[in-house]
Amino acid sequence: MKIKDISSKAAMQLFWCPYKTALGIFTIAADEAAIITVRFDDIQFYHGNRARNRLTDLAADQLEEYAAGKRRRFELPLSPEGTIFQRSVWDALMTIPYGETCSYKQVAEQIGKSTASLAVGMANNKNPIPIIIPCHRVVGSNGELTGYAGGLDLKNRLLALENQYK
Numbered sequence: 079m080k081i082k083d084i085s086s087k088a089a090m091q092l093f094w095c096p097y098k099t100a101l102g103i104f105t106i107a108a109d110e111a112a113i114i115t116v117r118f119d120d121i122q123f124y125h126g127n128r129a130r131n132r133l134t135d136l137a138a139d140q141l142e143e144y145a146a147g148k149r150r151r152f153e154l155p156l157s158p159e160g161t162i163f164q165r166s167v168w169d170a171l172m173t174i175p176y177g178e179t180c181s182y183k184q185v186a187e188q189i190g191k192s193t194a195s196l197a198v199g200m201a202n203n204k205n206p207i208p209i210i211i212p213c214h215r216v217v218g219s220n221g222e223l224t225g226y227a228g229g230l231d232l233k234n235r236l237l238a239l240e241n242q243y244k
Contacts, residue, residue, distance in 0.1 A: 091110065095129060100146065102232070104119075104138070108134050116207045116209065145239070147242065160201070160206070167189060167201035168207075170185050170188045171185070171212055176244065179217045180215065181195075185202075186198045213226070
């Protein structure tokens with residue numbers, strides 16, 4: 079799955095809604111065409127409708143399937159906002175197989191920027207669609223878990239879940 083570029087996004091209506099899942103509470107936002115963000119906890123947006131749409135519901139359903147070990151790949155249209163570099167990193171993250179990890183350096187090499195490990199880490203940190211764009215699969219060069227917006231406990235749980243159903 080590749081990140082889509084929805085150029086007319088500004089004209090689209092934004093929908094967002096918090097969902098309680100087996101992994102925790104996530105606020106999922108989408109327009110009519112794609113998922114825009116998945117945030118940890120019940121985050122309040124200041125624009126758009128606090129309402130569900132077919133895509134926010136679909137994303138929540140797929141997150142539940144993932145949490146139950148029944149889904150290894152998300153099938154959702156995605157349109158995260160970011161720079162060209164960030165989007166290249168997020169595209170690379172989508173190629174990391176379920177149940178596997180790679181280092182920031184390996185991601186940097188994959189996108190043709192072998193000395194950009196730190197920048198890859200920053201792009202990972204700015205990932206607006208965690209879990210679905212699997213930034214939790216990126217670890218330090220020594221294999222140790224590194225920062226995660228949802229906390230290292232959740233990152234560890236996600237990796238353990240994937241290893242259990244690999």
